[in-house]
Amino acid sequence: xxxxxxPPAAPLPQHAGVDPVRxxxxxxPAGAWRCVRDHLLHRFAEAIGAERVDAMLAGGRxxxxxxxxxxxxEPYTVGRYLWFHRDFAPEEPVxxxxxxxxxxxxxxxxxxxHFLATTPxxxxxxxxxxxxxxxxxxxxGLQPAHRLDRLTAGLVLFVVRPGDRGAYQTLFRxxxxxxxxxxxxxxxxxxxxxxxxxxxIVKERGVVAAREEAGEANSESRIELLEHRGGxxxxxxxxxxxxxxxLRVHMNALGLPLVNDPVYPVVEPEAxxxxxxxxxxxxxxxxxxxxPVTGRPHRFESGLRLSSWPER
Numbered sequence: 001x002x003x004x005x006x007p008p009a010a011p012l013p014q015h016a017g018v019d020p021v022r023x024x025x026x027x028x029p030a031g032a033w034r035c036v037r038d039h040l041l042h043r044f045a046e047a048i049g050a051e052r053v054d055a056m057l058a059g060g061r062x063x064x065x066x067x068x069x070x071x072x073x074e075p076y077t078v079g080r081y082l083w084f085h086r087d088f089a090p091e092e093p094v095x096x097x098x099x100x101x102x103x104x105x106x107x108x109x110x111x112x113x114h115f116l117a118t119t120p121x122x123x124x125x126x127x128x129x130x131x132x133x134x135x136x137x138x139x140x141g142l143q144p145a146h147r148l149d150r151l152t153a154g155l156v157l158f159v160v161r162p163g164d165r166g167a168y169q170t171l172f173r174x175x176x177x178x179x180x181x182x183x184x185x186x187x188x189x190x191x192x193x194x195x196x197x198x199x200x201i202v203k204e205r206g207v208v209a210a211r212e213e214a215g216e217a218n219s220e221s222r223i224e225l226l227e228h229r230g231g232x233x234x235x236x237x238x239x240x241x242x243x244x245x246x247l248r249v250h251m252n253a254l255g256l257p258l259v260n261d262p263v264y265p266v267v268e269p270e271a272x273x274x275x276x277x278x279x280x281x282x283x284x285x286x287x288x289x290x291x292p293v294t295g296r297p298h299r300f301e302s303g304l305r306l307s308s309w310p311e312r
Contacts, residue, residue, distance in 0.1 A: 011067035012083050014140050017131030018120055020083040027078055036062075036082070037072030048087075056084065091127040095276060098132050101155065101300050106293045107168065108133065108142065108158040109300045114279035117150040129156060146172045149245070151262070154181070154284025154302045167292040172242070179239055180286035181247055184308040185256040187225075187233035194224040197253065203244040209263050210245045212253060219243040221250045232259070234309050237282075247282065258282055259308045281308045 012020040025039060033039040040053050040062070056062060060069030062084045070082055099111030110129055117124035120131060134142050145157045145168035157177075159165040171177050198217040203210040222238040233256070237247045245264075251257060252264035259281040262268040283306055288299040305311070 007081055008065045010083055011063055011065060012085065014134065015085045016088065016126045017134035017140075018085075018088075018125055020085050023082045023084070025076065025078055025080045025082070028076065033076045035072060035076055036070055036074045039076060040072070052087075061085065086125075088125055089123070091123070091125065092274065094127055094274075098129050098136070099303060100133075100137075101303065102298075103137075104160075106160055106164055106291070107145075108137065108139070108160060109287065110156045110158055111302050111304055112148055112153060112156050112284075113304070114151060114153045115274055115276065118144050118147045118156055124150065130158070133158060145169050146177075146242075148284055149282075151280040152282045152284060153279065153304050155287045155300055156284070157287060164293055171289055171292060175240065176289060178286070178288040179284065180288075181237040181239070182226075182283045182285045182306060183235045183237055183247065183251065184232055184259045184281035184306050185235060185251055186259075187228035187231055188255060191254055191256060193235075194222060196220060196222045197250040199250070199253065201243040201246060201249055208267050210243070210249050212249060219246050219250070221247055223250065223254065232308065234306075236285075279307060281306050 007022060007024070010020050010022065014020070023043070033042065037053070037057060040057070041050055044053050054072070057070070057072040062070045062082050064070050065081055094113065094116045096113035096116070098113065098116065100108060101111050102109040110133060112118065112129045117128045118130060120128050125131065130142065130144060134140055139160055141162050142158050142160060143162060143165050145159050145165060148154060148156050157168060159168050198220045199212045200215040200217050201210050201219045202213055218241065220240040222240070224236040224238070226234045226236055228234070235251070237251070239246055248258055248261055248264050257264050260278045261280055283302060283304055285302050286299065290297050
């Protein structure tokens with residue numbers, strides 16, 4: 001059985017560091033879509049309104065593979081590709097820069113600040129590390145090889161050339177990257193450390209907090225206490241796996257929830273604007289790996305510091 005042909009290259013450039021949306025016209029078993037407009041209304045009218053879809057068509061916002069504007073009354077053709085740029089809702093700028101720890105022809109190691117999402121998603125589109133770095137570095141093909149939670153600061157590996165991305169993603173998939181995190185949390189002399197924590201973590205779509213449940217473990221973290229003072233401890237966290245919120249869940253399970261965590265142990269109500277004075281005290285401190293393209297060994301360390309543990 002032959003697979004679907006590779007989509008053509010996008011005829012639209014990026015806008016604000018964000019790729020255009022690609023739409024492939026699907027099969028229409030009910031025969032309901034006589035023209036392109038019929039399908040676009042079916043697909044997008046509930047989200048943005050029929051008037052907005054018509055306005056975008058009238059404004060030439062939908063284009064075909066040749067870059068030409070698509071009319072709404074054009075016949076519906078299964079398998080045809082269309083592209084458009086979404087309307088970006090206003091986003092509150094995250095008032096911290098994205099640092100660059102290292103850059104060569106193949107990769108960029110970024111130092112992502114707290115509160116900045118890694119990739120465009122949901123309500124965070126232009127205010128993301130990916131979009132910012134594409135604009136600031138002039139690298140429209142830049143893509144992350146992995147993700148870091150929006151509230152977590154620290155190192156993220158970005159790939160310069162799209163053709164190299166699979167090689168770097170494979171490093172993370174096969175656990176060939178040593179990742180070291182730093183965290184600030186309560187100090188409890190009754191919690192014996194160091195130790196490895198293993199559990200089964202489940203994260204449901206649309207639910208803010210992940211949870212642990214009975215069953216075969218799918219996550220593992222090593223927890224080490226580095227020092228303590230004033231009721232707080234500074235911890236080194238070494239994840240062997242990469243489940244969503246894994247380190248936050250494991251620290252909370254030990255009775256050591258991270259300072260300023262708005263989800264664990266209790267999900268705090270959203271207050272509207274970000275409280276930039278209370279960042280989650282979790283930092284992706286170290287990335288260590290052998291470069292799959294050049295064969296060079298790399299070890300990178302974040303230049304950021306956790307605000308709840310100022311240096312004396």
